[in-house]
Amino acid sequence: MTTNRTPATRRPVRWHTGGPGAAQRLLGRLRDRAREQQRAEAHRLLEADLRGLWREACAGVGLCQYIDVATGMTVRTPKFGALRLGPAGTSFTVEQLPGGEPDDITRHAARLAHSLGFAGLRVQPLAGRWLRVVLFEVDPLASTFRLPDDVIGRADAPVLLGRAEDGSLVEHVLASPGHIAVQGQNGSGKSQLSYGLTAQCAAAADVLVTGSDITGLLLGRAWDGTAHREWQVTGSRDLVAHAEHLDRLVAWMDTRLDAMPPRRDSVTPTVQTPLVLVVLEEFPGLLRAAQAKDRKLAERITSAVLRLLSEGRKAAFRVLMLAQRFEANAVGGGYARDQFAVRVSFRVPAESLAMLHGDDARPLGPEHANAAPGIAYLSAPGHDCTRLRAPYLGGYGAFCDRIARHGRRPDTDQEDAA
Ligand SMILES: Nc1ncnc2c1ncn2[C@@H]1O[C@H](COP(=O)(O)OP(=O)(O)OP(=O)(O)O)[C@@H](O)[C@H]1O
Ligand SMILES: [Mg+2]
Structure with a gap:
């Protein structure tokens, strides 16, 4: 069988008829093609x-x-x-x-x-x-990670907890149910994380940063002139003031629970009923000091904190507790420890890591026992066993500057909690 189809002929490259610069253009195209290959x-x-x-x-x-x-x-x-x-x-x-x-x-x-x-x-x-x-190419945990100068405007906006090993940002919404536990040895980064967390929500109209801080650094002077300051007790001289303050917070929580609107089982944070973040900096230290003074005082503090932990969720109260080690005795018992949905561990001995995060964290224990400041292990709803780098705010002076700049000023809109 024959066919009259003629084979396709290759057209000659007529660079010499392509006008000025044709040869250069042709060479350019050939080079591009070679590079692409x-x-x-x-x-x-x-x-x-x-x-x-x-x-x-x-x-x-x-x-x-x-x-x-x-x-x-x-x-x-x-x-x-x-x-x-x-x-x-x-x-x-x-x-x-x-x-x-x-x-x-x-x-x-x-x-x-x-x-x-x-x-x-x-x-x-x-x-x-x-x-x-x-x-x-770069380990996201190895380098310092600066906290952006951002604040949240509402309790249901996410605050930044850190950057995970995979480079993704780990956030937490304060309004979501769950108290926060932070443990770590001396100088491991607990305070830096808390400076970052509190600074991010200092401006929110529906968040009140309250609590007890025997060191007087995280709460206290840095918050002077803000709406939060009158809800904070600091120092270790007057321990009764800490107990009284925690009782006052419990009474406020009870008022909210009593006044719960019909067909509702939890308070939604608003400007009138703000989310109350109860910061308990170095809580075991407060308990130890109270125990040394008067056993009853320590029991009073423990029972107030237990109530905030067990019933606070419904009344828009969230506890942020910091301790070197979340041993049951040191934080008010195993029941208290079990109430924390968000658990963060900076450098701690392997045993302490497993104590707060369970057996799943055990294999990481020896490595995490030598973690650099700012590297933490997180267990939280949606974040199972995540290692992260907490954001660095830039030292204590930078924290004071941020609170002075962003801290919400006192206003009259909020409910009368007294
Ligand atoms: N996220 C971080 N990134 C970089 N460096 C950090 C970070 N967190 C802490 N550091 C460094 O570690 C130091 C100690 O941190 P921090 O004061 O937060 O420790 P701590 O756990 O609160 O200790 P202490 O138990 O003594 O209060 C900081 O001054 C800072 O130099
Ligand atoms: Mg500290």
């Missing part, structure tokens, strides 16, 4: 390299399934899809194993990332079993 080849090689490393790393951390086939045992790992290199960083897609969850990868994030030659990774679910793994 080189780039595509480099991309292909890097992709093949990472694919191999990914497979080995997954098998190394046990993120694999062993399948018995006729030729022997074969290892199946989450499938590496396509590599993406761009200004936003390096990432690739992965198809999870049947029955797999993004958590399976997150749990081994640091080890997998290190095997690939990166400092960390974050997992973003895509569709179905597919995920995107975003790689980080």
Whole structure:
């Protein structure tokens, strides 16, 4: 059979008829094409390299399934899809194993990332079993992370708790139910975190920063001239004042519970009924000092704090308790400790970490016992065992400046709590 279709002829490159500069333009185009081919080849090689490393790393951390086939045992790992290199960083897609969850990868994030030659990774679910793994060149926990000069305007806006290992920001909404426990050895970063938290909500019209601080640094003088100051008791000279103040807060909470509107079981923070953040800085120290003076006084303080912890949630009261170690005896008993939904541990001995976060935190114990100041371990609803770097506000002077700048001034709109 014959065909009369003529083969396509290659058209000659007529650069000599292309007008002025045609030869240069042609050379430019050829160079671009060569560069693009080189780039595509480099991309292909890097992709093949990472694919191999990914497979080995997954098998190394046990993120694999062993399948018995006729030729022997074969290892199946989450499938590496396509590599993406761009200004936003390096990432690739992965198809999870049947029955797999993004958590399976997150749990081994640091080890997998290190095997690939990166400092960390974050997992973003895509569709179905597919995920995107975003790689980080720099360890987000290793460098100091400055707290932006931002404040929240309302109790239901999120405050920044820190930056997680995967580079994502970890936030907490004060209005969400849950008291906050912060533990850590001397100089581990408890106060810096609390400076940041309180400074972020100092301006909110529906938040009142109250509490007891025997050190007089977190609360007290720094808050002079603000609406919060009259609700704060400081110093260790007059311990009865601390007990009286906590009783006053409990009485306020009771008034709210008694006045609960029909068909409602919790108070929503408003300007008239603000969210009351009860800060208890170095609470075990307050209890010890009270015990040394008068056993009854210590019991009075403990029972007031227990009431705030157990019933505060409904009345828009939130406790932020700081301690070097959340031992049951030191914080008013195991029941008190169990009331904290948000738990943050800076550098603490391995035992203390497991005590506050449970057995899941045990494997990290030895490493976390030597963590640098500002690195914390967080357990909270939606954040299971997250390591983060708390934001650094810039020293005590910077904290005082922020409170002076943003601290809400006294006004007459709020309910009469007395
Ligand atoms: N998030 C952070 N980023 C960088 N450095 C930090 C951070 N947090 C704390 N530091 C450093 O550690 C020092 C001690 O922190 P901080 O005063 O918060 O400790 P602490 O746990 O409150 O100690 P103490 O039990 O003695 O009160 C700070 O002065 C600062 O230099
Ligand atoms: Mg401190």
